[in-house]
Amino acid sequence: MRKSIALAIAICCLVGLRSYAQRDTISRARHIAELTNRDREAHGLDALQWNDSLAVAAQAHAERMAEEGELSHQYAGEGNVGQRAARAGVHFRAIAENIATGFSDEQVEQEWMHSPPHRRNILDPTLNAIGVGVVERGSTLYVTEDFAEANEALSPSQVERKVAGLLRHEGVGATMPRSAAAKACDRNSGYPPGGKLIIRFDIGDLSQLPGQVSAQIRRGDYKRASVAACPGGRQGSFTTYKVAIVLY
Numbered sequence: 410m411r412k413s414i415a416l417a418i419a420i421c422c423l424v425g426l427r428s429y430a431q432r433d434t435i436s437r438a439r440h441i442a443e444l445t446n447r448d449r450e451a452h453g454l455d456a457l458q459w460n461d462s463l464a465v466a467a468q469a470h471a472e473r474m475a476e477e478g479e480l481s482h483q484y485a486g487e488g489n490v491g492q493r494a495a496r497a498g499v500h501f502r503a504i505a506e507n508i509a510t511g512f513s514d515e516q517v518e519q520e521w522m523h524s525p526p527h528r529r530n531i532l533d534p535t536l537n538a539i540g541v542g543v544v545e546r547g548s549t550l551y552v553t554e555d556f557a558e559a560n561e562a563l564s565p566s567q568v569e570r571k572v573a574g575l576l577r578h579e580g581v582g583a584t585m586p587r588s589a590a591a592k593a594c595d596r597n598s599g600y601p602p603g604g605k606l607i608i609r610f611d612i613g614d615l616s617q618l619p620g621q622v623s624a625q626i627r628r629g630d631y632k633r634a635s636v637a638a639c640p641g642g643r644q645g646s647f648t649t650y651k652v653a654i655v656l657y
Contacts, residue, residue, distance in 0.1 A: 437514055438464065438541035441552060444518040445531055445539060452532055460559060463540025466490075466497040467553040470508075471542035475551040480508050490555060500560035501538075502613045505530040507554040517552050530556055560613055565638035568650050571615045572636050576654070579618070579626045583636045585657060590637035593653040605631065606656040609639070611649040622654075631656040 439459070446456040470493060473484055483489050488496070490506040507527045511517040521527035530536070538559035544551045563571070573583035589601040593609070600607065606629060610619055618626075639651035 434543045434545060437543045437545075437550070438468070440514050441518060441541045441543070441554065442539050444514060445521075445554065448518070448522055448531055454532060454534055455537070457539035457556065458537060458559075460499065460538040460540045460557065462498040463494060463538055463555045463557055463559075464542060465540070466493045466499065466542075467506075467540045467555040468542030468544075469493065469497075470506075470555075471544045471551050471553040474508065474510075474553065475544040475546050480510060482506055482508060494555060494557065498562070499538075499557055500562045500613075501557040502560060503535060503558040505533065505536065505556040507531070507552075507556075509550075509552050509554075511550050511552065512548055513550070517550065521554075530554075563615070563650065568615065568638040568652065569636045572618075572638075572652055572654070573634075575615070575618045576626075576634050576636070579623060581626060581631050581634050581656065583634045585633050585635035585655065587635060587637050589635035589655045590653045591639075593635075593655050594637060594639035594651070601635075601655055603657055604635075604655045605629065608654045608656065609652070611651050613649045615650065626656065629656065633657040 442457070442459060450456060470487075470490075473487060474480060477484060487493065491501075491504045494501060494504055507521050507530055509517045509520055509527075511520060521531060533556065535558050536556045538557040540555045542553045542555075569583075569587065576583050589604065592598045592601065593607045596609070606625065608622055608625060610622055612619060634657065635655040637653050639653050641651060
């Protein structure tokens with residue numbers, strides 16, 4: 410009985426220590442992000458928004474660095490920063506990464522600010538999101554800081570509504586059944602009955618249609634459209650939305 414009680418206490422203590430260590434590394438990650446934002450604000454830049462998916466990617470890479478015991482932006486079989494961020498669910502137009510080892514949060518941030526390429530990432534005005542991962546090995550910190558110019562993570566129906574709104578500005582109403590454009594996602598599909606033109610494109614920013622798409626629409630006498638978000642929106646290191654439009 411005494412051995413069982415002692416074992417239970419030991420397990421409880423081990424779980425408690427692990428939970429404490431996890432909380433400590435999370436607080437360190439947030440603190441490093443705060444230090445980065447202080448440096449940005451000191452240079453008149455907007456603060457970066459914490460991105461949970463970006464932090465997941467950064468934490469996984471920090472853990473890999475700690476396992477390897479040396480710094481690298483990419484290890485064998487791991488994928489580059491863009492691929493890692495995309496797998497973690499980040500939607501982005503641009504991506505960047507800082508890595509470091511150090512003994513304190515402040516030391517790591519200062520090292521980055523005194524290194525021109527790392528400083529450029531911290532002070533890049535186009536970036537708007539941050540995620541940080543930290544692993545402690547004895548007195549050494551392994552830190553990954555990932556930045557992104559993040560896009561909205563839109564559902565297929567949200568993508569279709571946004572594209573429909575952009576088409577309205579071109580004088581085309583997305584009033585035809587979605588099914589026609591959904592079939593047109595397959596490049597081997599033929600034209601649906603009445604369809605005059607099929608347009609397929611990849612896009613990361615849905616604030617406007619690609620210039621070529623707008624030009625094609627304006628060259629024809631199109632009044633109606635079918636719109637669909639197609640599967641497989643990720644290409645290479647960048648997360649994009651794939652769209653098919655059938656014009657009538």
